[in-house]
Amino acid sequence: MKENNIETAVFAGGCFWCTEAVFQRLEGVHKVISGYTGGTIKNPAYREITTGRTGHAEAIKIEYDPNLISYKELLEIFFATHDPTTLNSQGADRGTQYRSAIFYVDEQQQQIAEQIIATLKNDFVFDDPIVTEITKLGPFYNAEGYHQDYYNQNSSQGYCQFVINPKLNKLNTTFKNKLKKEIQN
Template sequence: MKAMLVFLGAFIFGICVFILIKNGVEKDMTPSNSGKETLKLFNVTTKSYEEIPKMHKSESKWKETLSSEQFHVTRQSGTERAFNNEYWDYKENGVYKCVTCGTDLFLSETKFDSKTGWPSFWQPVAPENIGYHEDNQFGMRRVEVHCARCDSHLGHIFEDGPPPTGKRFCINSASLKFEKTSVVPIKNTKFEKATFAGGCFWCMQPPFDQVKGVQQTWVGYTGGHQDNPTYEEVCDGTTGHTEAIEVVYDPSEVSYEELLEVFWQNIDPTTLNQQFADKGTQYRTGIFYHNEEQQRLAEESKSKLGQSGRYSKPLVTEITEASIFFRAEEYHQKYYQKAPQHYKNYKYGSGRASYLEKMWGDKVDFK
């Protein structure tokens, strides 16, 4: 009888701990100092991607290192005067870097005369070095461009640029500093995107981040009908979106088929509108293809897995065309680095880790 009471007590205690962990994680997602956020950014000098820490400073610290105009543009999203700035007609050969953190942003060979009076480029040195968000100021709907490392405002992107991209990155000179070089090699690697939904997006980022050939990942929301949803709105289940991950990868290093394997090995494809402890359409699993080849490979992989005998129930993971991917709030990005203990508690407490270990064994990293 005593042994039975001890067992029942331990069982009830375990349930209470899981509930507390789950609630605590969802209600208090402020990152701890135990995990430092890092980014993979392209370095023109070394011609390679490097892992560097995200830069955060107080406004007072930025004011100590920036001129008044630089501060106005980069930290207050200001705009300098056209035709009256340092680089609008500059023609030297070299690299344009972020004035606040030194990140490589644009190459001189992608610069062109847009007749606007601001420096204009048709592509950045690498897609990971810059970020975007919607700007609805002044009654206009534009897309703002910012430095991925320090979030400094750079300018805006427009769809009226020259070939081969058709893009015009209209950038403030005050947000740039130029470094002259004799030869600047352009990064010609053609990266591709893959988009997956596997329940809680915290748990989907680590397995893809460690794959060789994956350049960058973001977690966010897709597949719904609401623009720019917040985490709270998606959690309500009314936006139609599901938590998802966007993967930027180099197809010369890792194939889409290999990414599909990583995806299948980190989800339960037999549960509809649910992944482990999380229930609702916002936790449905899905593969969102970006072209016909991805669609073909996704359908083939699902069919093959369904016929493998690994699962006793049919696979319900949806395969649909990719739509707009809305990046989640910054505190969700690489949450496993920002709050490693919370992340670990949730992954094990939700039942995800034990299920994956049971289904896939040593093929999956459970850390």
């Protein structure tokens, strides 16, 4: 999806609080929206998603400038900041809503995602098989307001300290050159 040189990427990598916090910090990322996609009912609510019966994944929609960060780079960061080898879980979060997934918006994104996964497999980056699904993006539903910008508003909470901070530490170490200037300083 392209609009005024802004493109869209949609990823699911466990709890959307985690993935949102990671991608918000990247140079070229204009907006990250937590939401739900990949399911069977319209306008799902969080209480329905948590049952695992709707088929939706907790996902993020990233609006980014491809002149500053590429889709390939976003995928490299995605794979480095979550475990793509655990089926329907990330850490203590369990259920299909926490699956690893790439929801592509066009054939080019699909091809890039497939190439990245093939490279990761060929290079034996992970000990276990990658289970990340690659699916065409369907309807994306924004999560409730209290889920948006969650880490930035609740960084002192236990979940943020123990689950999100290690991801941000890895991001800050491994992808320092991709961080927004105000975060690098």
